[in-house]
């Protein structure tokens with residue numbers, strides 16, 4: 001069998017126990033047995049989110065589906081919102097809002113920089129009637145991490161808006177404390193720090209956010225959070241969930257809980273340090289000015305096409321490394337160190353990169 005090492009910021013590799021759980025017979029989703037499994041997943045997710053008060057909802061969709069669900073469940077036509085964008089995923093919030101006829105006030109940071117609380121404050125002061133403010137926890141396109149605690153504090157000081165966070169790549173990798181940081185909605189997907197296959201997404205929704213959910217007027221059906229919350233009473237989802245993925249996610253969450261979330265954060269930070277130190281020894285510079293622990297974005301030296309390099313590594317060695325997105329195509333590479341990615345996986349990626357960089361005379 002061909003070797004296949006994922007060093008990409010989603011999907012990430014699966015622990016064998018997760019693959020095994022997904023190979024079990026399919027459960028019917030309106031049974032006691034599935035209800036037990038679903039309950040365990042939601043309980044463990046509250047732990048991972050570090051929340052007691054929020055309601056955790058599960059959707060069968062990718063991370064972007066959860067982002068769309070937040071837009072349609074919180075907003076009405078004509079609502080004012082702020083999107084504080086730090087890269088391609090912040091821009092995705094802008095696109096989703098526009099697709100539903102909501103035109104956001106956009107605070108855009110230069111790529112590679114985290115969201116600046118002072119710029120946020122200015123935007124909030126100029127837009128007192130804002131309903132919601134959207135952030136990324138980590139922007140996977142640039143490898144930056146935002147100071148959510150500080151940003152959420154700023155929102156609270158200046159307005160009554162709810163704080164919506166895309167933590168699709170950040171959760172279960174980078175520290176996040178939903179309740180103590182005052183985050184109202186936190187979105188995530190199964191295929192990154194959560195160590196499961198792609199296809200499940202979650203939204204943790206605080207009590208502060210529910211009145212908006214009740215009154216939102218944008219069109220919604222499959223992603224209607226009200227229906228999801230109602231079904232929770234019967235330990236169910238409104239429609240057939242990806243039961244296979246739920247079995248895998250339950251197993252992965254058990255592992256996270258057993259390790260302890262603080263230890264998961266520490267382990268990820270250690271791998272980030274390891275990767276940055278390797279890049280430093282190669283004389284390579286980092287793209288992000290405020291680097292996250294989930295991945296390391298590395299600038300390619302002049303004359304080296306990062307995309308050609310990673311394509312060659314994948315074809316010849318079965319190691320998947322991510323390139324740059326949009327204007328960074330070919331200019332950076334992104335090495336992930338979240339979820340089940342190990343030091344040995346990173347070493348394999350480093351060796352493959354070193355061989356090609358030295359051939360290119362770097």
Ligand SMILES: *Cc1c(COP(=O)(O)O)cnc(C)c1O
Nearest residue numbers: 010062063064089140168169189
């Ligand atoms: C991966 C990711 C998403 C969601 O992407 P999907 O392909 O829809 O799962 C959203 N936001 C961030 C920051 C991501 O890294």
